[in-house]
Amino acid sequence: MAAACRASMSRLLLPSPSPPSSALLPSPNKTPVPNLSSTRRRLFLFSLPIPTLLLFTANGESSRTSSCLAAEAFDPVSSAERDASALMSRRIAEAVELLDKGRELQAQGDFGSALLYFSKVVENYKDFAFSEYARVGRALALYEVGDRDEAIAEMEDVSIALKGYPEIHAALAAALYVDKHAPLLAENQFTIATLLDPHYTDISYVKEMKHWPPSLVSSLQQFITLS
Template sequence: MVWRWLVSIVAIVLIALTPISPGLAQPAPSDVTDAQFALGDKLRTQAFTATNEGNFVKAEQYWTQLIELFPQNPAIWSNRGNSRVSQNKLTEAVADFDKSIELLPNYPDAYLNRGTALEGLGEWDAAIADYQYILSIDPKDAMAYNNLGNAYAGLGQWDTAIENYLKASAIAPDFAFARANYALALYQSGDIAEAIRNMKNIVRKYRDFPDVRAALSAALWQDGQRGEAESNWVAVIGLDSRYKDLNWVKNTRRWPPSMVSALEKFLKLE
């Protein structure tokens, strides 16, 4: 899946991961038969099921079949792009999002999804342009602000990243990932005490949020609070063992360098 840092590239979740349009975004041509409509509904259901099960290869196959049935539908192209992002097939995903945007230039999901893929390719300026375009259409798009923060973080512009995470959180106070990214960026900027305070607040509200618990474990260990650090880490391992993999944390989840370093030290001494 995709954590739309989500979704920066992560097979998730998150998130991260990216909402998929539940239906066809444009009317199908009038010459489409009832049988084709029925097949389309079946394939769409199968694509959702495969996605929810984490079988992105199969999901991509279903979306491809849907494209063959409804080649002028921008949502289908965008959804296939999502399945390709989840397989780290980023160049192919960008091509799908390009096609979606060609068919429907003001379709914001395609810009958001393309921005995520561009981040994965390290094309930060292009990703920023996509997120800024979304905000020109909808200045209250919390996800666009969060992802804009991610892109600026990729450029090492942490103060600007923090500004965008704050905007995302102000628009959507329950957007847990924006708050988490804000705390991580604070840690990178050197505001350790405030970063830890924010992490603790997030964990109080979202007890099963492994990303923040893992970061809090590392930060507390570095701060000399060893017992509390280990207590949080026990919960992390029970929720998501990927945080033991520094390569995943650094290159897929894309934590800030100082946070990765803190986790590395914690893992070595654990």
């Protein structure tokens, strides 16, 4: 569309090329017959003032050019849509920042503060799918600060929402074994976790890489050793 518009504007500014001289010569085998209609039209055009002639010639082209410019100026995205997109981008950035801060505090061992940040994501940004990962951090922090029943309820819920996410299955296995005295359920959860990621059989992995709270690390140790 833009190329066609530029071509139309160029035709307005540039004179039409003259036909080759050979095209003006009559055919050697035919006697040229004058076209009276064409002759009268040329005489009429030559009698017009130059400004009127230019306007007459450019009238069709200018209308097409105006249409082209209008098409190029059309914006398919409304201002309301742009505002909504900007708001969504800000909310995503805020949620990710809170989640990262919660994980940073978790890695530092400050599980009380980490719980506050994870909870903000869960409460204020639940419409985002990645808020489920904040629920994982929240469950681990709850387990450490002493609210183990709520922590286990959160783990069970998230294990369904994030089925196949090995960390939540391993954490739930440890909690079910120690706090709910449910070894068979714990074994099922741990089987899922280790099939997906065998690292969860290594206590140092959950402690140093996943930054689990000490109480949950201890529960996993008891489950692995069946003590």
